Amino acid sequence: MELLADKIIEWDIGTAYDFFISLRALHEPELLGLRGAWAAGVRSRLPVQERELLQRVTALVWPLPWVYKLPAPKDVSTALDTLRSLPSEDRLMALVPNVAEPIEAVWRDVARRGFWEEKDQKMLATEMAKGRWKNQPTATIRKEAASFLELWSDPDATAETLLSAYESYYEVFFIEEEARIRPALEAGLAQAKELVEKHERWETLLEDLSQGVRVAKDWEHKKLILAPSYWGTPLAIMAEFEPDNLLFMFGARPENESLIPGDVVPDALYQGLKALADPTRLRILRYLSEEAQTPAELARKLRLRSPTVIHHLDALRLARLVIVTLVAEGKRYTIRPDAVRSACDLLHQFLEGGGDQGSTNITD
Secondary structure, three states: OOEHHHOOEEEOOOHHHHHHHHHHHHHOHHHHOOOHHHHHHHHOOOOHHHHHHHHHHOOOOOOHHHHHOOOOOOOHHHHHHHHHHOOHHHHHHHHOOOOOHHHHHHHHHHHHHOOOOHHHHHHHHHHHOOOOOOOOOHHHHHHHHHHHHHHHOOHHHHHHHHHHHHHHHHHHHHHHHHHHHHHHHHHHHHHHHHHHHHOOEHHHHHHHHHOOEEEOOOOOOOEEEEEEEOOOOOOOEEEEEOOOEEEEEEEOOOOOOOOOOOOOOOHHHHHHHHHHOOHHHHHHHHHHHHOOEOHHHHHHHHOOOHHHHHHHHHHHHHOOOEEEEEEOOEEEEEEOOOHHHHHHHHHHHHHOOOOOOOOOOOOO
């Protein structure tokens, strides 16, 4: 394994990253344990046409490598100004960067024609199945392919409505959120740089920063771009591009803060208690305390279906109670040392805090 001192590391920061991550979280609230009714309430503030388009495209749009290329300070205003300056097709390509050439060729051909055909859908679905959709059912991939193609049938209208949707979301919600999270991002970046002195190897640095992601892949040849994320906490968000860059976004939201503005109960506390309150998850922790396990191995021991076990493992990971090791064959899990004790300590700290200290509790 390559020593940290020999690793090429670049530090980055920008609220534009969290702008797009927050949109993903608000449309898939289960990813970060958000209350669905609250997420729906934020989305409801948008105009109907813009809201409906974001509902369709947010799961398809993941422009973090594009954000990395933005000029400093990489805030939301910079991102929106840059998008506004781009022609329609280039604007759409910027939001879905690093696609395979055959996919881009199909999209641009559909844009030229103004309509798509079954052969376009079939070809696009085949290419998509080679990438991030490879584990999805064929019907799901074909549906996603059709959604992409429909948007590219009228790229001018799609690009304009999407930009309008982003501007509306910024105005009604994220402009205040940007001010709230910026100090945490700056503090998280500073703390991460201090951690470098405590680690000899880059894998242990990433595990520390991500609060539980252990990398066992062949990433020695890649340049690491490390950036903090408030909305992505505690998940590790990664994007590989060009082709030897790896963007690794680590959590920067303090344990005593909630993702929902004004909520007094910290997410780490709520997720920890929720995870520990389930008997199946307690059994999983017991098994993981003995040795590392794959989801399939746990499924056999628990006599449960693998998707059910993965659901429980996701809850434990969100609660920072387990370490997930990324290997070529998939994922292996083990218990995170002292994690349960940390959850109990956080509960004591919260109870001794003397109430909400003037905060407003947001309920469903």
